[in-house]
Amino acid sequence: MKFRAKIVDLACLNHFTRVSNMIAKLAKTCTLRISPEKLNFILSDKLASGGVSMWCELEQENIFSEFQMEGVSAENNAIYLELTSENLSRALKTAQNARALKIKLTNKHFPCLTVSVELQLSSSSSSRIVTHDIPIKVIPRRLWKDLQEPSVPDSDVSIYLPALKTMKSVVEKMKNISNHLVIEANLNGELNLKIETELVCVTTHFKDLGNPLLSSESASQSRHPEDMAEVHIDIKKLLQFLAGQQVTPTKAVCNIVSNRIVHFDLLLEDISLQYFIPALS
Amino acid sequence: MRDNDIPMNLNCKLAIKSILPIFRCLNYLEKSVEKCKIVSRLDKCRVVFQFFCKHGIKRTHNVYFQDSQPLKILFEKSLCANILMIRPRLLTEAIVLLTSNQEEVTFSVTPGNFCLKSSSGESLDLSSSVYSEMSFDPEEFDFFQVGLDTEITFCFKELKGILSFSEVMHVPLSIYFDFPGKPVVLSMDDMLLEANFILATLSDHPSRVSSPQSQSLCLSQALRRTEPTQSSAQVGQSQASQAPESISRAAPKRLFPKDPLDSSCATETKRASTNQDDISEVPESVVSDMEEGPGPSQLRKFSCMFFGAVSSQQQEYASHPLDSLAIASDSEEDVSG
Numbered sequence: 001m002k003f004r005a006k007i008v009d010l011a012c013l014n015h016f017t018r019v020s021n022m023i024a025k026l027a028k029t030c031t032l033r034i035s036p037e038k039l040n041f042i043l044s045d046k047l048a049s050g051g052v053s054m055w056c057e058l059e060q061e062n063i064f065s066e067f068q069m070e071g072v073s074a075e076n077n078a079i080y081l082e083l084t085s086e087n088l089s090r091a092l093k094t095a096q097n098a099r100a101l102k103i104k105l106t107n108k109h110f111p112c113l114t115v116s117v118e119l120q121l122s123s124s125s126s127s128r129i130v131t132h133d134i135p136i137k138v139i140p141r142r143l144w145k146d147l148q149e150p151s152v153p154d155s156d157v158s159i160y161l162p163a164l165k166t167m168k169s170v171v172e173k174m175k176n177i178s179n180h181l182v183i184e185a186n187l188n189g190e191l192n193l194k195i196e197t198e199l200v201c202v203t204t205h206f207k208d209l210g211n212p213l214l215s216s217e218s219a220s221q222s223r224h225p226e227d228m229a230e231v232h233i234d235i236k237k238l239l240q241f242l243a244g245q246q247v248t249p250t251k252a253v254c255n256i257v258s259n260r261i262v263h264f265d266l267l268l269e270d271i272s273l274q275y276f277i278p279a280l281s
Numbered sequence: 282m283r284d285n286d287i288p289m290n291l292n293c294k295l296a297i298k299s300i301l302p303i304f305r306c307l308n309y310l311e312k313s314v315e316k317c318k319i320v321s322r323l324d325k326c327r328v329v330f331q332f333f334c335k336h337g338i339k340r341t342h343n344v345y346f347q348d349s350q351p352l353k354i355l356f357e358k359s360l361c362a363n364i365l366m367i368r369p370r371l372l373t374e375a376i377v378l379l380t381s382n383q384e385e386v387t388f389s390v391t392p393g394n395f396c397l398k399s400s401s402g403e404s405l406d407l408s409s410s411v412y413s414e415m416s417f418d419p420e421e422f423d424f425f426q427v428g429l430d431t432e433i434t435f436c437f438k439e440l441k442g443i444l445s446f447s448e449v450m451h452v453p454l455s456i457y458f459d460f461p462g463k464p465v466v467l468s469m470d471d472m473l474l475e476a477n478f479i480l481a482t483l484s485d486h487p488s489r490v491s492s493p494q495s496q497s498l499c500l501s502q503a504l505r506r507t508e509p510t511q512s513s514a515q516v517g518q519s520q521a522s523q524a525p526e527s528i529s530r531a532a533p534k535r536l537f538p539k540d541p542l543d544s545s546c547a548t549e550t551k552r553a554s555t556n557q558d559d560i561s562e563v564p565e566s567v568v569s570d571m572e573e574g575p576g577p578s579q580l581r582k583f584s585c586m587f588f589g590a591v592s593s594q595q596q597e598y599a600s601h602p603l604d605s606l607a608i609a610s611d612s613e614e615d616v617s618g
Contacts (some may be wrong), residue, residue, distance in 0.1 A: 087411045090380040094413075112412075120372065130378045242470040257507075 001079055001138070003034050003105040006066040013101055015093040016063050018247060019056065019271055024089040025244035026054055026275070031147055032113075032255055033140060034069050034079040037061075041085075042147050050236050051278035053150050058271040072141060079105070080139035080147060083113065091132035092114040099127055111136050150276060152263065155255035156229035159185040161264070162206040164252065167193070168242035170204045175235050178203065180280060183238070184230035185256055187211050187223060189266045195235070212253055231255040242276050292348035302344045313338075314482050321346075336511060353481060358466045361457040362428035363390055367455045369447040371421060372397075385483070386437040388458070388465075391533030392427045394421065400434055421452050429465065432460050432481040443467050443478050447462055450474075492530045 007013045021029055033040040043054035060067045071077035091160050097115040109132045113131040119128050137179070149263040161167065170193060174181060178195040185191040191206040241264060251267040264275040304310065316333040326347075331341040358364075376395055379386070397416040399410065419425040446467045447454045458465040462484035464481035468477040 073578065084408060087380075091411055091413075094378045094380060117378075119378075126418075128415055128417075130413060133412040135409045195535070270315060271420075 001105065002065070002070040004081055005060070005064040005067045005103050007063060008065045008099075010097070011091075012063045013063075013095060013098065015269065015271075016058075017089070017095070019058065019174055019265070020135060021083070021088040021270075022244045022246060022273075023056060024085040025238065025246075026161050027085055028120060029082060030054070030085050031148065032081045032083060032117045035071070036069060036077060036082070039063075044147050044150070046056075051276075053276045054148055055274045056271065057273075060203065063272050076141060076144075078144075079123055080144055081105075081111075081113065082137040082139055082274065083134060088113070088115075088133045091134060094130060094132070095119070105136075106133070108133060120192055139249045142218075150274065152255070152265075152274075154259045154261065157185045157187055157256045157259045158212050159187075159212045159254050159256075160190055160212065161187065161211055161252040161254050162191065164242055164245045164249070168239070168245070171235060171239050171242060174202060174204075175239055178277065179235055181235040181238060182230050182232050183254075184228040184255065185209075186228045187225040190228075191254070192228070221251070229258040231256055231259060231277075232263045233262060233277050234280055241277070291323070292349055292351040293321075293328070294349045295344050295346050299344045303344075323406070341450070354477075356464065356466065356467065356479060357391055358457040358477070358510075361466070362459050363431065363457070364424065364426045365422050365450055365456045366424035367422045367456070369444045373448060374452070375415055376413060376415070376437075378439075379413045381413065383410055384437055385434050387432055387434045388456075389432040390427045391430045395419065395422070395425070400437075410482050424455070429459060431458070433458050433465055435465055435480045439478070439480055440467075446476070450476075458482070465472075469612075529609050581592065 007016065017128040019041075029042075031040075031042040031044070033042055037060060039058050039060055041056040043052065043055070047208065062063075069077075069079065073081055092101075092115065095115075098117045098119050100118045102118075104114050106114045107114050108114075113136050115134065117130045117132075119130060121128050133172045171181070174193065174195045177200065178197050182194040182196075183191070184194070187208065189209040189211055192203050193206075194201070194203045196202075238246055245269060247264075249266040249268050253265045253266075255263040256266065257263070259279050261279060262277050264273075264277075266273040266275075286369065310332070313334045314332045315335065316331075318331045319334070320329045320331070322329055327343045327345055330342040330344065334340060376386070379397070379399045381399050383399050386399040387400050389396040389398060396414060397417065398414040399412055441599070447467075450469055450471055452469040454472045455468045455470070456465065456470070461482050462481065464479045465481050465482050466477055468475070470476075
């Protein structure tokens with residue numbers, strides 16, 4: 001198993017750092033999957049995360065100027081690593097104005113992802129190299145099946161999200177009132193966030209959001225545009241997702257399967273993020 | 282306000298929390314204060330700070346002090362095998378790059394290289410901290426003498442504090458050290474003051490795992506703790522309720538380089554350079570000033586710090602050496618934040 005990659009472009013480095021920061025907010029521990037074309041950050045720990053799953057995908061050639069990997073075997077040409085997300089984001093933070101950044105899989109006293117940053121010294125023209133060894137755990141092949149891309153369910157409603165910052169501030173206040181939030185949307189561009197307690201009922205209405213064109217599914221075509229599809233979810237999980245979004249996405253879609261699951265599909269420039277929150281049982 | 286039978290040395294300690302607010306508003310002090318007089322009043326166990334301000338205003342602060350036993354630190358730093366001098370800014374910029382929140386930092390030197398490392402943790406799993414490392418070229422140092430290839434580990438927090446202090450003083454920082462276990466001295470020397478911070482370093486001792494005492498750090502002075510259980514009985518201090526995670530500190534001490542050694546110090550001198558295992562007796566008065574009860578894990582974080590300030594004008598005030606310790610000067614630097 002081998003992995004070695006290099007970033008020299010500052011914009012690519014910052015982009016990768018931002019993604020890493022976002023992952024650190026979404027999942028304490030995550031799986032990094034390295035394959036010849038892509039890098040994925042995966043959270044699929046159904047039990048531990050209460051059913052939340054995350055799939056983040058980036059094309060390696062958009063970020064790395066050099067990329068070499070050799071998977072576990074020829075038929076299974078991938079590497080699955082488990083790491084503490086914050087370790088990676090903190091290491092990348094030290095590379096803010098770096099000339100170059102190298103990442104490689106190493107085995108010093110224990111398996112590590114070694115991030116090596118070449119920084120320009122403020123005093124002279126020479127550079128200083130800082131290395132960070134991030135401890136990792138290699139995930140054995142038998143567990144790979146649980147870490148595959150989640151299938152996108154056939155949704156009842158698909159809608160574009162409003163400004164995530166606005167959603168976040170609304171949900172943050174709602175969290176103080178109730179743990180249980182209802183998210184509902186229809187094919188008329190309307191999305192509501194509702195909480196309900198014995199004393200009070202609060203709803204925030206978002207209008208004119210627009211709905212992406214769906215593939216011709218008879219189920220959704222026959223659906224009345226005003227009909228709301230709703231899911232009851234844990235408010236903290238929604239808040240954690242929203243808190244991780246520091247940058248305005250290029251595209252943000254919410255797919256709702258009534259009473260089953262809500263699926264957020266974001267595109268951040270060239271990086272895709274999918275986040276699934278199941279309904280409360 | 283002078284006490285005529287003032288002893289030559291006043292050894293006392295003042296709470297920093299009491300002193301800081303007095304000198305807080307530097308802008309105001311610079312604009313309005315014409316003279317600052319600091320006087321000790323032994324009869325009332327006070328140190329009096331007086332600001333003579335414009336428009337005839339006089340501000341007086343009385344700060345009570347506690348007696349403390351001075352600890353004579355006899356550590357000849359110039360005898361250290363490794364002596365480095367660097368502008369603190371370089372180190373400050375570098376330590377920002379150490380990502381983990383570890384308690385300790387490691388300096389690793391060879392004649393051709395200086396390496397700054399975060400201390401390697403003991404547990405090897407996902408939750409371990411990231412291990413970071415970076416190298417400095419000897420050229421980056423103002424002075425670089427390495428007589429012994431070595432690696433020393435000591436308290437990170439103290440290093441950060443010392444670095445920010447030396448940056449404020451605009452003085453290069455000198456680092457004196459030897460083998461692990463022997464203290465490291467970080468010092469700055471300036472026209473106004475000389476400061477020496479003596480920190481304990483982790484010992485390489487193979488018997489480290491056997492008992493908390495041998496795990497603890499070697500010190501040049503009799504500051505080590507006895508068994509935590511014993512010490513509370515022995516000393517029976519009210520400080521026993523101190524938070525266990527406090528780092529034990531020695532009483533602050535004035536280093537007067539010209540002070541003659543008196544006989545009580547002679548025995549300590551001998552012990553000073555030996556391994557801490559030899560130091561078995563701790564003078565009761567010394568222990569009484571210290572914070573109580575670190576557990577075995579806290580002993581590993583043991584560090585001691587001594588700060589010495591030598592006024593260059595000391596000789597003029599020989600008759601009343603401690604009545605006036607400082608006079609506000611016109612060119613006092615504005616230390617912000």
